[in-house]
Amino acid sequence: MSQETDYTEDNIRSLDWKEHIRMRPGMYIGKLGDGSSPDDGIYILLKEVLDNSIDEYVMGAGKTIEVSIQGNKVIVRDYGRGIPLGKVVDVVSKMNTGGKYDSRAFKKSVGLNGVGTKAVNALSHFFRVESTRDNKSASAEFSQGNLTNQEVLDDTSRRKGTKVSFIPDEAIFKNYKYRNEYVEKMLKNYVYLNTGLTILFNGEKYYSENGLKDLLEENIKESDVTYPIIHLKGEDIEIALTHSKTQYSEEYHSFVNGQNTTQGGTHLAAYRExxxxxxxxxxxxxxxxxxxxxSVVTAVAVKVMEPVFESQTKTKLGSTDMGGNLPTVRTFVNDFVKTQLDNFLHKNPETADKIQRKILQAERERKELSGIRKLAKDRAKKSNLHNKKLRDCRVHFGDIKNNRYLESTLFITEGDSASGSITKSRDVNTQAVFSLRGKPLNSYGMNKKIVYENEEFNLLQAALNIEESIEDLRYNNIVIATDADVDGMHIRLLLITFFLQFFPELIKEGHLYILQTPLFRVRNKKETIYCYSEQERRDAIEKLKPKPEITRFKGLGEISPDEFVNFIGESIRLDPIMLDKDMSIEALLEFYMGKNTPDRQEFIIDNLKVELDIVEEVHEN
Structure with a gap:
């Protein structure tokens, strides 16, 4: 007979603001992560602080923001009005306290809910805020949300503004590091959306004169545009638009009040329509x-009064109206595009002609593919191959109401043994597994037809749900999990080629990764250490001496499910696949995946590294 637990007043507990944030960080900043993904928590902390500085610029206060990241310490300095000195502590440590509730001061602000800096404070090992105004200064220091020091200066020559410094807490963000590529992209978006603003990041200057037109030029090579970028601006709306010559899929960059709405929302749906x-x-x-x-490559930015987002991290707009006495978002966007784009096309017949030719080309290609598409779908239904290839999870990227949606991950594995280990040790809520039969086809230079003709590619596309648009992507993280041997590397290369060729925006938007798996296990009777490099192995041997047991992992299939859980759980290590902005996708694929050339042979010889006989080295130790 089971014993019932008493449920009394003693069971009811109220958490103070910092305890709640630290216990449930996902409610405030999405997922935690280690900095390998652009939506990891450490970047949201930076964004929350920056949003306040951006709002100052929008209000006409301070044209420069300085950002510094040295190791794990982040400093953001603006030259705005400065926080009212008597409220410096309250603004960063009391819920429901802030200037954003007075909509006269911040009509179209980014950070509306007064939670942002409180979350940064609570989740930081060190947090300092300093405000200067009227030749006076006030500062406060905190650790994990607890006030540790406070100062007031009655006379200072410092320029007015606010300076925030913080170090994310390693007790919450494990083994994290900031990646400059992600920070740079975030800062560039801020300057594209706020023309005239200067952001200095570790001394490098970011500035934009042409807004979203500059953003598109950053994302598409001049040689790849079908026609010059169309750039249209109105009050509270801006769009930039072109079509790619080579890209198959649609690519959208959408923003609301300066916030990058990576999952779109009502404004993007209205724009596409x-x-x-x-x-x-x-x-x-x-x-x-x-x-x-x-093949459209386009950006849209709107400003909405008191926007409603579908999650705390503000990645999807839920508002249906523009606020005040303005019309619905749908009507507002429709009216602007109908008037302005129609006028532009009448005035620019050459561009209009190129757009029509692009549409007719897409129509021909779609009709050519329609038969083979139907065949591929029928074949998949008949053999029910989805179930064999894909072991799905419960939470998907589109389930934005579930606070774990950012964790949704698809592991692409080779062979049955590796996929078996991952399948048995994965988190069935957020981790799915897609098993490859062998080496995929080299898809370089092929057209979209091959995606439907090749069973493996067709089923992978179906698993990801990206056939129509990346908007329907089912997993935030696509992780290639292959052995770290020559065959495994080759499979990685072939898969990356497939994504670059047909779905490059998955890479551009930071969804594709390589899973790092340990090369060694070093253990004694008390402790086990998994090592991902030679240096880690040496350190582990030193730590567990005199004579620890050392195992060299040759492939993923050798790692038991009980051990695998250590490598795909909280301490997962991922290497993001990033595009070099100075290299075109075509040139990249041609060099690495095209016909063998003397240039490539020379490159291989110059970069060939002879691996030491690790087994012998292990024995020596």
Missing amino acids: ALVKTIREFYGKNYDASDVRK
Whole structure:
């Protein structure tokens, strides 16, 4: 007979603000992570502090923001009005305290809920805020949300503004490090959306004169645009638009009040609809929506009064109206695109002609593919191969109401033994497994037809749900999990080629990773250490001396499910796949995956590294 637990007043407990944030950080900053993903918590902490400085600029106070990241310490300095000196402590440590509640002061601000800096404070091992105004200064220091020091200076020559310094708490963010590439992308987006603003990051200057036009130029090579970028601006809305010559998929960059809404929302849905409607009406043809939008590379930014987002991290707009006496988001966006894009096309017949030719080309390609698409879908249904290839999870990237949606991950593995180990040790809520049969095809130089003809590619595309648009992506993290041997490296290369060729925006948006797995296990009777490099192995041997047992892992299939859980859980190590902004995708694929050339042979010889006989080295130790 089971014993019932008493449920009394003693069971009810109230957490103070910092305890609640530290116990449930996901509610405030999304997932934690270690800095290998652009939506990891350490970047959200930086963003929350920056948003306040951006809001000062928007209000006309301070044209420069300085950002410094040295190791794990982050410093953000603006030259805005400065926090009112008597409220410096309250603003960063009392819930429901802030200037954003007075909508007269911050009508279209980014950080509206007064939670941001409190979350940064609570989740930091060290947090310092300093405000200067009217030749006076006040500062406060905290650790894990607890006030540790306070100072007031009655006379100072410092320039007015606010300076925030913090070190994320390693008790919460394990083994983290800031990656400059992600920080740079965030800062560039801020300057594109706030023309005239200067951001200095570790001494490097970021500035934009042409807003979203500059953003597109950063994301698409001049040689790849079908026609010059169309750039249209109105009050509370801005769009930039072109079509790629080589890219198959649609690529959208969307923003609300300066916030990068990576999951879109009502404004992006309205923009996609308006684009199709306007183009159909301009040409007087009922073109298929997918043909109009195929290969489009575009950006849209709107400003909304008191926006409603679908999560604390503000990645998806939920607002249906613009606020005040303004119309709905859908009507507002539709009216702007209908008027401005239609006017532009009438005034620029050469661009209009190129757009129409691009649409007709997309229509031809779609019709050529329609038969093979149907065949591929029928084949998949008949053999029910989805179940064999994909072991799905419960929470997906689109489930934005679930606070674990950012953790949704698909592991792409080779062979049955590796996929078996991952399947048995994974978190069934957020981790799915897709098993490859062997080496995938080299898809370089092939057209989209191969994605449907090749069973493996077709099923991978279906598992990811990206056939129509990246907006429907089912997993935030796509992780290639192959052995660290020559065959495993080759499979990685072939998969990266597939994504670059047909779905490059998955890489551009930071969804693709390589799973790091340990090379060695070093243990004694008391402790086990998994080592990912030679240096880690040496350190482990030193720590566990005199004579620890050393095991060399040759492949993922050799690692038991009981051990595998250590490598794909909290301490997972991922290497993000990033694109070099100075290298075109075409040139990259041509060099590495095209015909063998003397240049490539020379590159291989110059970069060939002879690995030491590790087994012998282990014995020597």
